[in-house]
Amino acid sequence: MRTLTEDQVEIGSPLPELSIELTPTAIVSTALATMDFTPVHHDVEGARAQGSKDIFLNILTTMGLVERYVTDWAGPEALIRGINVKLGVPAYAGDTLTFTGTVVGREDDEFTVEVRGRVSLGDHASGTVRFALPE
Amino acid sequence: MSSLSGRTAVAGIGATEFSKKSGRSELRLAAEAVFAALDDAGLSPADVDGMVTYTQDANQEIAVAREVGIGDLSFFSRVHYGGGAACGTVLHAAMAVATGVARTVVCYRAFNERSGRRFGQPDARLGGEPSSQGLEMSWHVPYGLMTPAAWVAMFARRYMHAYGATSEDFGRVAVAMRRHAATNPAAWFHGRPIMLEEHQASRWIVEPLHLLDCCQESDGAVALVVTSAERARDLRRSPAVIRAAAQGSGAGQMMMTSYYRDDMTGLPEMGVVGRRLWEQSGLGPSDVQAAILYDHFTPFVLTQLEELGFCGRGEARDYVADGGIEIDGRLPVNPHGGQLGEAYIHGMNGIAEAVRQIRGTSVNQVRDVRNVLVTAGTGVPTSGLVLSGG
Amino acid sequence: MTLITDPTLHDRLTALAERQAAAGEVRGLAAADPVNVPMIRHWADAMGDANPVYTDAEAAAASVHGGIVAPPAMIQVWTMPGVNRRARQGPTPVDDVLAMLDGNGYTGVVATNCEQTYHRYLRPGDRPVPATRFTGLTGPKRTALGEGYFVTWNVTWYCDDEPVAEMLFRVLKFRPRTDRAGSGAQDGRTDSGTGEASAGPRPPYPLRPAVNEDTAFFWEGAAQGELRIQKCADCGQLRHPPGPMCPSCRSAARTHVVASGLGEVYSYVVHHHPPVPGRQAPFVVAVVELPEGVRIVGNVVDCPPSEVGIGMPLRVTYRQMDDELVLPMWIPREP
Numbered sequence: 001m002r003t004l005t006e007d008q009v010e011i012g013s014p015l016p017e018l019s020i021e022l023t024p025t026a027i028v029s030t031a032l033a034t035m036d037f038t039p040v041h042h043d044v045e046g047a048r049a050q051g052s053k054d055i056f057l058n059i060l061t062t063m064g065l066v067e068r069y070v071t072d073w074a075g076p077e078a079l080i081r082g083i084n085v086k087l088g089v090p091a092y093a094g095d096t097l098t099f100t101g102t103v104v105g106r107e108d109d110e111f112t113v114e115v116r117g118r119v120s121l122g123d124h125a126s127g128t129v130r131f132a133l134p135e
Numbered sequence: 136m137s138s139l140s141g142r143t144a145v146a147g148i149g150a151t152e153f154s155k156k157s158g159r160s161e162l163r164l165a166a167e168a169v170f171a172a173l174d175d176a177g178l179s180p181a182d183v184d185g186m187v188t189y190t191q192d193a194n195q196e197i198a199v200a201r202e203v204g205i206g207d208l209s210f211f212s213r214v215h216y217g218g219g220a221a222c223g224t225v226l227h228a229a230m231a232v233a234t235g236v237a238r239t240v241v242c243y244r245a246f247n248e249r250s251g252r253r254f255g256q257p258d259a260r261l262g263g264e265p266s267s268q269g270l271e272m273s274w275h276v277p278y279g280l281m282t283p284a285a286w287v288a289m290f291a292r293r294y295m296h297a298y299g300a301t302s303e304d305f306g307r308v309a310v311a312m313r314r315h316a317a318t319n320p321a322a323w324f325h326g327r328p329i330m331l332e333e334h335q336a337s338r339w340i341v342e343p344l345h346l347l348d349c350c351q352e353s354d355g356a357v358a359l360v361v362t363s364a365e366r367a368r369d370l371r372r373s374p375a376v377i378r379a380a381a382q383g384s385g386a387g388q389m390m391m392t393s394y395y396r397d398d399m400t401g402l403p404e405m406g407v408v409g410r411r412l413w414e415q416s417g418l419g420p421s422d423v424q425a426a427i428l429y430d431h432f433t434p435f436v437l438t439q440l441e442e443l444g445f446c447g448r449g450e451a452r453d454y455v456a457d458g459g460i461e462i463d464g465r466l467p468v469n470p471h472g473g474q475l476g477e478a479y480i481h482g483m484n485g486i487a488e489a490v491r492q493i494r495g496t497s498v499n500q501v502r503d504v505r506n507v508l509v510t511a512g513t514g515v516p517t518s519g520l521v522l523s524g525g
Numbered sequence: 526m527t528l529i530t531d532p533t534l535h536d537r538l539t540a541l542a543e544r545q546a547a548a549g550e551v552r553g554l555a556a557a558d559p560v561n562v563p564m565i566r567h568w569a570d571a572m573g574d575a576n577p578v579y580t581d582a583e584a585a586a587a588s589v590h591g592g593i594v595a596p597p598a599m600i601q602v603w604t605m606p607g608v609n610r611r612a613r614q615g616p617t618p619v620d621d622v623l624a625m626l627d628g629n630g631y632t633g634v635v636a637t638n639c640e641q642t643y644h645r646y647l648r649p650g651d652r653p654v655p656a657t658r659f660t661g662l663t664g665p666k667r668t669a670l671g672e673g674y675f676v677t678w679n680v681t682w683y684c685d686d687e688p689v690a691e692m693l694f695r696v697l698k699f700r701p702r703t704d705r706a707g708s709g710a711q712d713g714r715t716d717s718g719t720g721e722a723s724a725g726p727r728p729p730y731p732l733r734p735a736v737n738e739d740t741a742f743f744w745e746g747a748a749q750g751e752l753r754i755q756k757c758a759d760c761g762q763l764r765h766p767p768g769p770m771c772p773s774c775r776s777a778a779r780t781h782v783v784a785s786g787l788g789e790v791y792s793y794v795v796h797h798h799p800p801v802p803g804r805q806a807p808f809v810v811a812v813v814e815l816p817e818g819v820r821i822v823g824n825v826v827d828c829p830p831s832e833v834g835i836g837m838p839l840r841v842t843y844r845q846m847d848d849e850l851v852l853p854m855w856i857p858r859e860p
Contacts, residue, residue, distance in 0.1 A: 339797040
């Protein structure tokens with residue numbers, strides 16, 4: 001695993017797509033790994049009682065997956081400076097979450113990538129990730 | 136001495152059997168007990184001109200009168216606050232007789248409290264209507280604090296905290312009551328004493344109260360005949376003279392949730408009753424040879440011993456542990472087994488036992504009984520009696 | 526059952542929001558555990574994140590970090606309350622605003638924005654402390670889910686006194702439509718302890734209080750996230766439970782104060798039997814003594830019954846029991 005260098009990052013270039021299968025195990029294991037024990041993330045009946053069709057991804061995981069999407073591409077030593085996410089439709093168990101992204105800007109040493117995470121219902125999360133690359 | 140003291144007497148007692156399912160209507164139970172009490176006194180229904188019961192009783196005085204064949208009534212009254220009414224019915228009857236309002240008054244309590252409506256079950260309607268009682272309940276019922284066991288448990292916890300009392304201290308009361316009931320054929324728990332270990336092992340109802348801290352729920356009826364002491368002396372049975380009778384309510388009183396007064400470890404309303412009884416009778420704690428202490432839940436037996444002056448605050452657990460409330464103890468309490476052992480007839484069965492102790496006819500007779508103290512419901516506005524021979 | 530919109534609600538909300546914003550930053554409790562490799566490994570494993578700087582000591586040592594670091598997006602994880610530690614959370618300035626919205630029918634919640642800035646990577650041993658500021662209330666707005674208010678707050682995490690990360694979090698608190706508004710709703714759980722997205726009317730809670738003109742102020746207060754204690758307008762005596770006439774001076778002129786929301790257990794019971802409608806046993810009911818000098822009965826929640834004891838410090842919280850009734854309840858707090 002190598003980390004990109006600054007000259008390898010081109011404004012306007014797309015990131016490779018990343019698809020994540022949202023198995024019930026994925027939903028539950030990430031909810032627990034983020035210390036989120038809200039029933040809608042692990043209890044199907046509980047989720048349905050709340051008016052949801054199934055268990056769904058929690059926000060802390062959305063943030064983690066967005067981060068992973070960018071570092072999978074930029075490399076292990078990319079320094080994540082910030083993540084801004086606008087939250088949309090829920091990402092239910094059984095769905096597939098597909099990330100796409102584009103490098104949209106650079107200011108000093110900081111790059112900005114625009115990221116979209118889509119599920120079958122529409123945009124689950126959209127926003128930007130700011131990062132720097134080691135000298 | 137009060138003008139009431141010694142002027143009236145309980146001349147007759149009557150009861151149905153005590154059971155978990157009477158198989159008959161509450162009105163029939165009332166009629167049977169009233170007729171039995173009159174028969175015990177050697178009086179006929181035609182002699183009765185007054186009737187008193189609890190506001191909670193489902194049998195109207197006129198209905199019972201019709202069934203038993205009682206004719207004209209010149210006095211009828213009801214006493215409020217659940218089991219706190221028990222001795223109050225006798226007080227009202229005694230006042231009516233002493234003032235000439237009535238000559239012979241019957242007090243009764245009849246219910247199918249086990250097979251019919253059970254007081255121990257939550258009733259969501261308790262806080263339902265904006266009466267003063269409904270509003271009072273509304274500070275408690277929405278939180279699920281809605282059974283008598285729970286209301287009492289709240290006092291018990293604070294008492295334990297204040298005085299270092301334990302569940303075993305409460306358990307010793309239950310063990311004593313069941314021991315007394317074991318030799319009383321009329322008791323539901325006849326022949327079934329318990330050990331302290333069984334009390335400790337019994338399931339939680341509302342912590343800190345175990346199942347065996349709670350009296351049973353019962354079907355049955357008890358009635359008493361009150362008339363003048365002078366007339367009672369000419370009747371079939373030797374009279375139990377009403378030496379003192381009192382009701383009591385304290386400052387900041389609530390039905391059963393008086394948690395907002397300065398202290399939660401006493402029973403100020405019982406203190407009112409106790410002071411009135413001792414003053415009216417001219418007697419004190421050392422002058423009674425037996426006591427009937429209301430025992431719907433064990434903790435308040437300890438509190439009553441303290442509130443009525445039998446021991447100091449916080450000392451009741453030692454008093455009980457030393458065997459103080461046994462039949463041969465310093466103060467035999469509830470020789471019939473109380474409501475924990477005999478039956479829960481809202482305290483009326485205890486008054487009947489006090490009369491038997493005065494007469495010398497109890498199955499668990501205490502020796503040389505001259506005066507018996509009786510109390511009614513605890514944690515509620517209440518009442519009490521001192522009955523004497525004579 | 527219909528919800529009545531209180532015409533003064535918006536003004537009261539705005540006033541509360543201003544007050545909460547003015548309260549500034551309120552520190553919460555430090556992470557239960559310092560940043561540690563096992564939790565990082567568990568997280569990276571679940572996320573499918575193979576970045577070796579998080580878990581591989583050798584690779585991390587050779588990296589720009591010089592040793593293992595935590596994924597920046599884990600920042601919130603360190604100070605999550607856990608399964609049964611919710612009670613240990615300190616109050617935040619957001620709680621009252623959300624409670625007032627809950628109490629007025631804005632029971633639905635969806636998160637709309639999460640913006641995080643990381644000043645530095647955390648390392649094993651760091652123990653972040655969150656501090657929350659209330660920063661905004663806008664509305665009412667018509668949204669696809671129903672009418673609602675956007676509520677925004679900011680959290681800064683400190684290690685010692687160094688700010689290491691910041692977060693802006695925004696939720697929409699909405700009045701659920703009677704049709705199932707839940708689809709499209711995303712989890713709104715936040716670390717300030719809000720409820721879940723809820724859809725549709727709830728079944729009526731069976732244990733309802735009777736309310737009349739002497740007691741209505743209390744229940745209205747509860748619905749707005751206020752614990753109100755009656756105060757005599759003449760002699761100033763506080764009184765609970767309330768009543769129509771001051772027992773000290775016989776005045777019928779009444780007002781109320783809003784209690785601090787602190788209290789401690791004066792006595793308590795654990796109800797086991799018989800079953801109580803609308804409740805799941807065992808549950809705890811306590812007589813709570815308030816520093817204002819009155820006592821009040823309520824449930825102690827978010828705490829195992831075996832941990833409740835006389836003298837336990839409590840803080841008030843509010844629970845929406847159905848579409849109409851909000852009950853004040855109590856949770857443990859650090860003394």
